[in-house]
Amino acid sequence: MQPRTARRASLREPNEGTEGEVAEFDLKDFLPYLLNQAAEQAGLSFQRIYKARYGMLRTEWRVLFHLGRYGPMTAKAIGMRTRMHKTKISRAVSALEARRFLTRTQLENDRRLERLELTAVGRRAYGDLSALARTHDTELMGQFTTEEQAVLRRCLGRLAGF
Amino acid sequence: MQPRTARRASLREPNEGTEGEVAEFDLKDFLPYLLNQAAEQAGLSFQRIYKARYGMLRTEWRVLFHLGRYGPMTAKAIGMRTRMHKTKISRAVSALEARRFLTRTQLENDRRLERLELTAVGRRAYGDLSALARTHDTELMGQFTTEEQAVLRRCLGRLAGF
DNA sequence: ATTTATTGGTTGTAAATGTAACTAACAAGA
DNA sequence: TCTTGTTAGTTACATTTACAACCAATAAAT
Secondary structure, rough: OOOOOOOOOOOOOOOOOOOOOOOOOHHHOHHHHHHHHHHHHHHHHHHHHHHHHOOOOHHHHHHHHHHHHHOOOOOHHHHHHHHHHHHHHHHHHHHHHHOOEEEEOOOOOOOOOEEEOOHHHHHHHHHHHHHHHHHHHHHHHHHOHHHHHHHHHHHHHHOOOO | OOOOOOOOOOOOOOOOOOOOOOOOOOOOOOOOHHHHHHHHHHHHHHHHHHHHHOOHHHHHHHHHHHHHHHOOOOOHHHHHHOOOHHHHHHHHHHHHHHOOEEOOOOOOOOOEEEEEEEEEEEEEHHHHHHHHHHEEEEEEHHOOOOHHHHHHHHHHHHHHHO
């Protein structure tokens, strides 16, 4: 059920300008793609650490980090800082609570809110992971010059909307 | 069931050095986080386009792009170029085939392989989307100076492992 | 030839995510 | 007070993804 001539399909015919004319641009030149690939690669080794060491998800690590770095706050506050969706936060908080990394306390003045606060265990995990994060960051950045680092941070911050 | 004194929990006590000493570093300074946020933001508007206009997923857009840009090739070849896992590619190819964006042809010399090739419809979608992608890229990059753009591309490429 | 390994690709299942609908608490208006 | 509307957070369900097991074709080894 194949075309009669076994025409050994040529798999590399570079296909210039499908629609007719313009200079082709590569996927590697497409900023969103580049960013995605870079983010994926850069996050990988650290992701493995908090996953293996504490069985944590990225969302959980982020929540832990926020509470460790900025002190007790509500889920809503975390949401505003990280732009994580509230359902993600809700689940991350539940998971962290289940592992005794944090406690919730309903606020008296508004019982919809709860103050989230790390336990001693949670603080220890935060200390451990944030130190590793810093190291990881230093390693990643180490391959660039000081100027490159500055540009990189500035541009990424801008793109991220900070 | 609350502590006796309604101690109006203070939600902002900046928490200096949980473990004791070191200068704190912010999540915004953590490269993987920055990259993720930037990638998410940068991809958003374009993602909406291919989703709304062609009901496509990111994986599908990538496969479409590869075939459109580099011509017919096997799933394996796409995998090597994009570092997408083979299951993702497999499903993306199925979806694109179902929508008549591509055809598969078993290769004669090795019947495990199939040559994937865009149909006219697929090529039209590719033309449309890649033009939009280029525009989107230009807009994103437009906010930076030429030097910044160069640095950004170089650093991201390095981080991505290209 | 007949195992044995490898490779390209698919499928099944569990985990993770997005989205919408929901609950409870507060707030405003009448 | 009694709607009506908002807000913080949770839950349910559908979609995506990850990971492992799988199948069929080829290649290598005996």
